[in-house]
Each structure stands twice: as C-alpha cells, then as structure tokens.
Amino acid sequence: MTADEVTRTSPPTTGPRRPGVLTSLSRDIYVDLALVVALAILLIVFGVASDGREFLESNLVSILDSGSILGVIAVGEVIVMISGNLDISVGSGAGLVTATMAEVMAHTHANLVLGLVIAVATGLVAGLINGAAVSYARVNSVIATLATYSAYLGVALLVTNGQEVGIDSSALGTLGTGSIGSIPYLVIVLIVVTAIAMLLMRHSLGGHRMYAVGGSEQASRLAGIKVQRYLLSVFLLSGLCVAIAGVMLAAQTGTAQPTEGSVGLELTAITAVLLGGTGLNGGTGTVLGAVLGVLVLSTLDNGLLLVGVPSFWQNVATGVVLMIAVLLQDISGHRNRLRAMRAARRRAQRAAGASR
Amino acid sequence: MTTMDTSAPPRLAAVGLAKQYGHVTALGGVSLEFKPGLTGIVGDNGAGKSTLMRILSGVEVADEGSVLVDGQPKAFESARDARIAGIESLYQDLALVDTMSVADNIFLGREITHRVAGFRMVDRRRMRLEADQVLGTVRIRMPSSRAGVRQLSGGQRQAVAIARALHFKARVLLLDEPTAALGPRETAAFLGLIREVADRGETVVMVGHNLPQMLELADHLLVMRAGQVRATLNPKETTLRDLAELMVGSA
Numbered sequence: 203m204t205a206d207e208v209t210r211t212s213p214p215t216t217g218p219r220r221p222g223v224l225t226s227l228s229r230d231i232y233v234d235l236a237l238v239v240a241l242a243i244l245l246i247v248f249g250v251a252s253d254g255r256e257f258l259e260s261n262l263v264s265i266l267d268s269g270s271i272l273g274v275i276a277v278g279e280v281i282v283m284i285s286g287n288l289d290i291s292v293g294s295g296a297g298l299v300t301a302t303m304a305e306v307m308a309h310t311h312a313n314l315v316l317g318l319v320i321a322v323a324t325g326l327v328a329g330l331i332n333g334a335a336v337s338y339a340r341v342n343s344v345i346a347t348l349a350t351y352s353a354y355l356g357v358a359l360l361v362t363n364g365q366e367v368g369i370d371s372s373a374l375g376t377l378g379t380g381s382i383g384s385i386p387y388l389v390i391v392l393i394v395v396t397a398i399a400m401l402l403m404r405h406s407l408g409g410h411r412m413y414a415v416g417g418s419e420q421a422s423r424l425a426g427i428k429v430q431r432y433l434l435s436v437f438l439l440s441g442l443c444v445a446i447a448g449v450m451l452a453a454q455t456g457t458a459q460p461t462e463g464s465v466g467l468e469l470t471a472i473t474a475v476l477l478g479g480t481g482l483n484g485g486t487g488t489v490l491g492a493v494l495g496v497l498v499l500s501t502l503d504n505g506l507l508l509v510g511v512p513s514f515w516q517n518v519a520t521g522v523v524l525m526i527a528v529l530l531q532d533i534s535g536h537r538n539r540l541r542a543m544r545a546a547r548r549r550a551q552r553a554a555g556a557s558r
Numbered sequence: 559m560t561t562m563d564t565s566a567p568p569r570l571a572a573v574g575l576a577k578q579y580g581h582v583t584a585l586g587g588v589s590l591e592f593k594p595g596l597t598g599i600v601g602d603n604g605a606g607k608s609t610l611m612r613i614l615s616g617v618e619v620a621d622e623g624s625v626l627v628d629g630q631p632k633a634f635e636s637a638r639d640a641r642i643a644g645i646e647s648l649y650q651d652l653a654l655v656d657t658m659s660v661a662d663n664i665f666l667g668r669e670i671t672h673r674v675a676g677f678r679m680v681d682r683r684r685m686r687l688e689a690d691q692v693l694g695t696v697r698i699r700m701p702s703s704r705a706g707v708r709q710l711s712g713g714q715r716q717a718v719a720i721a722r723a724l725h726f727k728a729r730v731l732l733l734d735e736p737t738a739a740l741g742p743r744e745t746a747a748f749l750g751l752i753r754e755v756a757d758r759g760e761t762v763v764m765v766g767h768n769l770p771q772m773l774e775l776a777d778h779l780l781v782m783r784a785g786q787v788r789a790t791l792n793p794k795e796t797t798l799r800d801l802a803e804l805m806v807g808s809a
Binding site for chain 2: 405406407408410411413414416417418420421422423424425426427484485486548
C-alpha cells in the first residue's frame with residue numbers, strides 16, 4: 203500500500219524536538235523572565251537617577267505596598283482573561299465592597315467579622331451576576347461587565363448616600379498600615395493570593411479546564427467539559443479577588459471608597475495583565491505574569507515620581523510601556539502565528555479543491 | 559473481540575433513524591448494523607450521509623428511531639453523551655484546543671488527576687507519558703506530546719484525535735470526510751493509519767467522496783441516496799461503475 207511507504211520513511215517518533223517548536227509553557231516563562239529583567243532595569247535606572255540607597259530601602263516597599271491592591275484585582279482579572287473574557291466591573295465592584303462593608307460596620311459598632319463576611323458576600327454576588335450573565339444568558343462579557351460596572355458604582359453610591367463613611371476599626375487599620383518586619387500586611391495578602399491563584403491555575407483540574415475553555419469553548423464542550431460551570435467559576439474567583447481588594451482598600455484608607463481609589467482600577471489591571479503576556483483571545487497567560495505586570499507599572503509610577511517627572515507623564519509612560527511590551531510579544535509570537543496561518547490557508551485550499 | 563464472536567451484538571447499529579428539516583426529509587428511516595472493520599459510506603450531496611453521522615455522533619437528535627451501542631438503545635442529547643458511550647468522532651478543526659499541548663488535547667475532558675489535600679490536581683507527567691505511548695502506536699510523525707497543537711499540520715491534528723480515540727478504547731470511530739483538508743502525502747499516511755486501526759478489529763465508519771479510494775480502502779460499503787441506504791456492498795466485488803450508478807439512481 204502506498205500509505206505504508208509514506209509512513210515508513212518517517213518513522214513514528216516522539217524524538218528530538220524540532221527547533222522553533224515552543225510549548226505554551228516555555229513561552230510563558232520567557233515572558234515572565236522578560237518582565238523580571240524589565241523590572242530590574244527600571245529599579246536600577248531609578249536607583250541611579252535618585253539617591254540609590256534611599257530608593258531601594260524605602261521605595262521598594264512602597265512600590266509593593268501601592269501595587270498590592272491592584273495586584274489582587276489583576277489576579278482575578280487574569281483568570282477571567284485566560285477564560286477568554288473580560289471583567290470591567292472589578293474597580294467599581296471593589297468600591298461597592300468597601301461601601302457595604304463600611305455601612306454594616308457603622309451600624310454594628312464596627313463588628314469586623316461581620317464586615318468581612320459582608321465584604322466577601324458582596325464580592326461573590328457581584329461575580330455571580332457577571333458570571334451568570336456571561337455563562338447562562340450568553341451575554342458578551344465586555345457588555346455584561348460594562349453594565350455591571352455602572353450598576354455596582356451606582357449601588358455603592360446609593361448605599362453610602364454618596365457620602366464618606368468612616369470605618370472605626372483599629373484591627374482593620376493595622377491590616378492597612380502595619381507590617382511584619384518591613385513587609386506590610388497588604389503585601390503579604392498579595393503574596394498569598396498570588397501563590398494560591400498560581401497553584402489553582404497551573405496545577406488544579408479546574409484551572410486546567412479554564413485554560414481549555416478559553417482556548418476553545420467548542421472543543422471543550424465536545425470533549426464533555428461543562429463549559430458554563432467554568433465560565434461562572436472564573437467570574438466568582440474574580441469576585442472573590444474584588445472582595446479581598448475591597449477590604450484592603452478599606453483598610454488602607456479607613457473609609458468606604460465608592461469612587462476614590464477603586465474606579466479606574468479595572469483599566470490599570472487589564473493593562474497589567476496584557477503586560478504580563480496574557481492575550482485577549484483566551485487560553486493563554488499566567489497569574490505570575492499579571493502580578494509582574496503590576497509591579498512594573500507601580501515601579502514606573504513610583505520611580506518617575508521620585509525622579510521628579512510630572513505626574514501627567516506617568517500616564518504617557520504607562521501607555522508607551524504597554525505598547526512596547528505588546529509589540530515585543532508580537533514579534534516572538536509572530537512567526538508561529540504566520541506559520542499557523544499559512545497551514546490553515548493550505549488546509550482551506552485543499553478543502554476547497556477536494557469539494558470541487 | 560467482536561470479530562471472533564459472531565453472536566455478540568454489533569458495537570453500533572441504527573433502527574429506523576429519521577430526520578426532517580422543514581419539508582425536506584434528510585433521513586427516511588435508516589436501519590443498519592456496522593460490522594467490525596472499516597465501513598465506507600458514499601452518496602451524492604444531500605443523500606443523508608452527514609445527517610446520519612451527526613445523529614450517530616450525538617450532534618443532532620433524530621426525529622424517530624434509535625442508535626444502539628452494543629445492542630443497547632441510547633438516547634444521545636449531545637456529543638458528550640455519545641463520547642461517554644464510546645463513540646468517538648473526528649471533527650475537522652473544531653475539537654482541538656489550539657493553545658494547549660498534544661498531550662493536553664488527548665486527555666481533554668478526561669484528564670489524569672491525583673488528589674492533593676482533597677483537591678484534584680492535573681498529573682501532567684503521566685498524561686505526557688501515556689500520550690507518548692499512544693502516539694508511538696500512531697504512525698504519523700509528531701514533534702512531541704508537549705508541542706502546541708497550533709503548530710501541527712492537518713494530518714498531525716487528525717492523528718491527535720485518532721490517538722485520543724485509541725487511548726480511551728472507543729467502541730466506534732466516526733470519520734466524516736477526514737481527508738478533505740489534507741494534502742496527498744498526508745492523506746496517504748492518514749488512510750494507512752485508519753486501515754491499521756480497522757485491521758485491529760475496531761469498528762470504523764467513514765464518509766468519503768473519493769470513490770476509487772473508498773473501494774480500495776473499505777471492508778464494507780454503504781450507498782446512500784435520498785435519505786435511504788440503497789445498497790450494502792462488498793467493495794471487492796464492486797466496480798466503480800456499479801457504485802456511480804447506485805449513487806445517482808440509474809441502476
């Protein structure tokens with residue numbers, strides 16, 4: 203048979219990897235490494251530009267501290283984006299969490315346990331609404347979370363009556379400003395959240411299937427994966443991160459923050475996630491990349507402030523960095539994509555030829 | 559194996575399958591049994607081949623009739639149900655996750671896991687090992703079970719799907735024009751692979767347009783026309799001319 207002759211010349215082998223064949227994992231590692239290098243360069247540049255020793259001693263901690271809330275938000279966002287969706291409501295969601303928490307604590311003599319329960323419940327309900335809209339009502343996630351972005355902000359203002367509500371809890375204040383040694387509690391929260399999320403996404407069955415659903419909903423469904431369940435889960439996880447970030451925000455400021463410090467977090471978080479090598483199409487990206495992206499952004503902000511660059515330029519710098527990062531990632535992914543596109547075109551041509 | 563035991567019910571059979579699309583009868587009460595080996599289904603466009611395959615694979619639900627697996631009637635409501643019953647289908651490009659590795663795709667939806675503190679963790683090492691093992695039996699060259707599916711050729715992608723069916727010991731393999739998007743060399747290699755699977759005594763059902771190829775390859779041939787099975791043939795006693803006449807209905 204001719205088929206035999208063809209296959210015999212190319213023996214069945216799983217043998218040496220052809221050059222240029224990158225697994226998705228190794229690509230992720232390159233992106234993470236590139237971010238670490240970028241981070242190191244930024245630190246050195248700013249360290250040299252300012253008084254080096256002072257920069258490293260006081261600012262390293264404050265970079266981590268200011269990035270911790272954004273970091274937790276970004277962890278939730280990257281999980282949603284791995285599933286091929288977007289969550290725009292995370293910023294106003296975090297504001298809503300601070301609002302309900304502050305309101306409940308104001309009426310219960312600052313009962314922190316109750317406040318935390320309400321915070322988590324608020325975050326989960328916010329995530330549940332997003333998730334139900336996307337997975338069961340099949341609403342596009344950008345539209346669904348754009349709607350809830352506005353709704354959550356409105357509810358937060360309703361709950362607080364548009365006024366500042368203070369939280370009088372020394373324990374919460376300690377969380378916001380205290381530290382173990384020189385490491386602030388908020389940074390420890392970020393480290394713990396990051397570690398758990400990395401474990402979940404990298405090694406658990408649930409995380410594995412979230413990547414699968416993001417890579418191809420149709421293939422996942424044909425393989426018997428209950429796609430809707432995983433879509434709901436990613437938004438619940440994002441809601442949980444929003445709850446944690448909301449508590450951190452309340453702890454840091456001691457007040458409810460329906461707008462200040464919460465709204466706008468979503469775009470910065472998405473920027474950080476993109477910086478971390480996660481695409482918009484789903485199925486790719488890492489938690490670590492997103493957190494490294496946050497660190498790059500807050501280092502940039504802190505560093506520019508420190509060397510006396512006017513704050514408007516910080517926004518410009520953020521934009522430039524994102525553009526450069528995405529372009530660099532494109533160059534490395536470009537060849538693979540070209541090859542895949544050519545292969546797809548060949549397949550299509552043959553299919554057209556065969557059916558003629 | 560069923561090849562030896564003639565009294566065992568066929569792995570896959572259909573009784574009175576019917577399907578209407580509006581006023582069009584796509585399938586008009588088809589009853590058949592699939593024997594071990596490769597069954598080829600041929601017919602003109604609109605003869606009902608694809609409708610039959612879609613019902614057998616659970617993608618569509620028949621208006622009437624039932625699908626029997628090992629003699630047991632099954633009510634498939636989704637492709638998932640069919641797969642659980644052991645019917646593995648090859649979909650062109652749809653059933654693979656491009657962003658994942660070959661091993662991840664073979665085990666998609668049926669991942670090997672181990673429990674750590676009550677949580678189900680993916681055992682990537684074992685999935686790679688077992689994927690390499692089953693890929694070793696597939697005679698199409700693969701870069702590595704770690705390679706991304708995105709980088710594979712059409713033939714290699716089909717081989718991943720076959721490896722999946724082999725690994726999970728599917729009862730039946732359904733192929734709807736599997737070589738339509740493949741080049742000549744890849745087609746030859748792929749058909750060799752299919753022939754090999756059929757020679758092991760597996761039940762393989764394949765829809766194809768290339769009549770000489772089907773005559774050469776298949777163990778049994780079904781000719782469909784206007785939603786009916788018009789003939790069941792032994793390819794060794796059939797000429798190309800017979801086949802063509804049966805398909806257009808002048809015989």
